[in-house]
Amino acid sequence: xxxxxxYIMMISSLxxxxxxxxxxxxxxxxxxxxxxxxxxxxxxxxxxxxxxxxLVEPPESLSKSIMHRIEAQ
Amino acid sequence: MTREExxxxxxxxxxxxxxxxxxxxxxxxxxxxxxxxxxxGNEDDALDxxxxxxxxxxxxxxxFRGDCRFSVWLYRLTTxxxxxxxxxxxxxxxxxxxxxxxxxxxxxxxxxERFSPQSEAERAELRAAVRRGMKHLPADYxxxxxxxxxxxxxxxxxxKALELEAGTVKSRIxxxxxxxxxxxxxxRNFSYTSESKERKEV
Numbered sequence: 001x002x003x004x005x006x007y008i009m010m011i012s013s014l015x016x017x018x019x020x021x022x023x024x025x026x027x028x029x030x031x032x033x034x035x036x037x038x039x040x041x042x043x044x045x046x047x048x049x050x051x052x053x054x055l056v057e058p059p060e061s062l063s064k065s066i067m068h069r070i071e072a073q
Numbered sequence: 074m075t076r077e078e079x080x081x082x083x084x085x086x087x088x089x090x091x092x093x094x095x096x097x098x099x100x101x102x103x104x105x106x107x108x109x110x111x112x113x114g115n116e117d118d119a120l121d122x123x124x125x126x127x128x129x130x131x132x133x134x135x136x137f138r139g140d141c142r143f144s145v146w147l148y149r150l151t152t153x154x155x156x157x158x159x160x161x162x163x164x165x166x167x168x169x170x171x172x173x174x175x176x177x178x179x180x181x182x183x184x185x186e187r188f189s190p191q192s193e194a195e196r197a198e199l200r201a202a203v204r205r206g207m208k209h210l211p212a213d214y215x216x217x218x219x220x221x222x223x224x225x226x227x228x229x230x231x232x233k234a235l236e237l238e239a240g241t242v243k244s245r246i247x248x249x250x251x252x253x254x255x256x257x258x259x260x261r262n263f264s265y266t267s268e269s270k271e272r273k274e275v
Contacts, residue, residue: 008181012247016221018228039183044250046188047257050196050203051111051222058106059120063098066127070091073132 004030004037011037015044074100079143086134094131101144102127104224105151111219112155114208122158126151141233148224149234152216159212181251184258185265202263206256214249221246 010027013019019027031038074082079100085093102123109122130147137146190196207215220226220234228242237245257263 008251009244009247012250013228013243016228016246018243036182039186039188040181040254042186043183043188043254046190046199047203047250047253048222050199051207051219052225053196054200054204055103055107055223056110058102058123059116062102062106062120062123063095066098066102066124067092067095069124069128070094070131 004034007031007034007037008040011041012044015041015048076142080139083134083137083139083143086131087137091131094127094134097130097143097147098127101147104144105147107223108148108151108219109155111204111207111223112152112212112215113158118158122151122155125154129154141230144224145226145230145234148220148226152220152234156212156216163212181254183254187263187265188254188257198263202257202260203253205262206253206260209256210249210253214245214252217242217245218249218253 007027007030010019010023011031014024014027027037031041074096079097082093082096086097105126106119106123109126110116110119113119113122126147129150133150137143188199190199207218210218217231217235220231226234228239228246231237231242231246232239235242
């Protein structure tokens, strides 16, 4: 696990597509042989998916009440 | 709506056409409301935060120069309004909103595949667990993670929204995710289900 320390923050950046191609290639090569880091990557991606899939519709009254307040100013 | 179309509407509002602001509200109300909801944790306060964000945006739109997307500027206002609200609430309850950095020295170990749901039931379980876990995440980490996950801002845009260096954005998002994983792993209502185990054993 100690050698994984240098990769753990890169895993977060990979899940955000914020790595350079060189960094991405290095990390992916490491994850090929490291199930611990692969699980962390899957966890970060799983949480990302859960958050982005969990959007709710705002109440219909929101836009009307904003515009009423603006018009009343 | 393209960035150019959006800028044109912003200019109309800046020139005094208040009715043009409605299209900006309609375009961004879902992201602003969801950001507020996950920040403050309940629908009534989220509605107040979302309203306040748009009212403040309207009243200060003269200061928007188009250096970034309008949404980045708007989410910055929303985040600050929510953080101010949570600060005032935490003062009443004497709760810290910031994260103890040395908590991050511990290694992160994911013991099973609970974060990789396959069925809709498992996905719903993970969504509910993340919703619960977010309420326990310190507010500054909640904010940066929401800007990334709900509003889809890049690290550069988050840096502009929160006035942080790119390296700080990167490390804080990582720490927020790590802390959230730890919170979820200690959530007794969210565990590796028998359904998941059966799936793996087939």
